[in-house]
Amino acid sequence: CRPYRPVLPQVFPQLADITLYRWEYHFRASAVLGIVGAGGIGFELMAALRLIAYDQVAAILLSILACVVVVDALGAQLRKMLK
Secondary structure (H helix, E strand, O other), rough: OOOOOOOOOHHHHHHHHHHHHHHHHHHHHEEEEEEEOOOOOHHHHHHHHOOOOOHHHHHHHHHHHHHHHHHHHHHHHHHHHHH
């Protein structure tokens, strides 16, 4: 009989990395889903484009960009802490 070894400590770094990657991916995909009709910030972007309100379009795009940069930086920091 082999001694008991917990599995979670062995797979935790990979599990955390995959979880962070999926979180970042879904964050980016949420804007695209809004553009095709699921709501959220992508919906606001399409509404501003339909109204030809380019100042609002620019503000929304900059907001999306800033949020993506923050999420990527946060993910990178969390990965550093977990390794």
